[in-house]
Amino acid sequence: MSFHATVVTLFPEMFPGGLSHSLTGKALIDGKWTLDTVQVRDYAQDKHHTVDDTPYGGGAGMVMKPDVVHGALEAAVSQGTPGRRMIYLTPRGKPLSQAMVRNYAANDNGLILLCGRYEGVDHRVIEHWQMDEVSIGDYVLTGGELPAQILLDAVVRLLPDVLGNKESLEDESFELGILEYPQYTKPQNWKNKIVPGVLLSGDHQKIANWRQEEAERITRERRPDLWQAFLKSRD
Structure with missing residues (x-):
């Protein structure tokens, strides 16, 4: 069974992106790992496919709705083996380290990665799914898609027979x-x-x-x- 990654995102067209090249791309073609995406907007519950709303307590920006994100995560779980680690990419997360990468690569079941947008995701979803919150550095990007690619690149190259040396x-x-x-x-x-x-x-x-x-x-x-x-x- 190959390492299975599912990315939950508003922009599935961003994948595999850079992951389709070099060693990670070859490993993807060779079936040493698999990648699929879940479009968050598909789980919106109104005719306008609304995925965000204003934050309680006020403040700038919008927050991704818990019911919509939960539906997308349920879909991600259903299309993979049980026991996959779930990761939310966020600037407030624990800084990604090589030790964490080794730990994720050792999980044969694979990973589910949630990419936030706007001001982030309703915290109740993160708590419900007991997600790891991971940051790739002390700066802010427009979304979690590029951090997800970075994390997957770091993990995939540690999978058996990918690097070779x-x-x-x-x-x-x-x-x-x-x-x-x-x-x-x-x-x-x-x-x-x-x-x-x-x-x-x-x-x-x-x-x-x-x-x-x-x-x-x-x-x-x-x-x-x-x-x-x-x-x-x-x-």
Whole structure:
């Protein structure tokens, strides 16, 4: 059984989008994962297909209606295997991390992703379905569709036989708690910038040591939060 993702959205035409290219696209064609969408508007209950209304308590913008979104989520659940994790993409969610991605990829049943629009979704729906609230960063987009694609890209590449090179996964940023070391390829001399000599030495231990030192240096300089967490993990 392949990993099954369902995206609940007002804009199903945005999918698969970038997910149809490169490794994720090939894996989709090969059946290593499947993707479908549910159009939220199909579950509106009036002739105008209204999906939003003004927020209780006042304020700017509109909120997606709980009855409409609930109907769409019920449809998503019915077209997949039981036990799929449900995710609501929102700026107020828990920041997406590589550890979370690994956890989602390990769920053989797959995922259901809800993409909000306007000022978001009535919170009662999120509570009812016990959804994970996930953010891809401290900024606001017009909707959850692009975050959903980012999350799925991160998850799909971890599925069995998608990437193909286990070492590539192990050496990547965040897999070991720190950022990745710099990479180089031919030509050896480019615009008078020379590849570090240790990488040409053929000494695997020296190369491994250099890469670890560089990864630690870059993490200290660019992500002090990651560096402190890394130090704690070694205590």
